[in-house]
Amino acid sequence: MTKSLAISLGMVGYGSVFKGSLQDGHLVAVKILNETKGNGEDFINEVGSISRTSHVNIVALLGFFLERSKRALVYEFMSNGSLDKNDICLALAN
Numbered sequence: 001m002t003k004s005l006a007i008s009l010g011m012v013g014y015g016s017v018f019k020g021s022l023q024d025g026h027l028v029a030v031k032i033l034n035e036t037k038g039n040g041e042d043f044i045n046e047v048g049s050i051s052r053t054s055h056v057n058i059v060a061l062l063g064f065f066l067e068r069s070k071r072a073l074v075y076e077f078m079s080n081g082s083l084d085k086n087d088i089c090l091a092l093a094n
Contacts, residue, residue, distance in 0.1 A: 007020075014033050014034055015031055015032050015034045016032050017032075027079075028062060028077050030075075031074075035070060036069055043064075047064045050073070060075065061074070062074045062075060062076055
């Protein structure tokens, strides 16, 4: 999937996010989801919905990984950090 997932970017409600790189050197953010039961049909449906979403303020989904209960989403990496720590987003939330 990626060369390395050594750099943790943080925890999210459904798993952990890591910084990684593809074989061509392209930086990505990989969200590794907590293991779940089921055949993955719901996950595939969600991936389909996410992949059809396109907006300037939403990072692009580049791919996904599904093997039994292991699931991950691969997004383009944005170097400006998390939106929850962004001053503008904090001001809008308050």
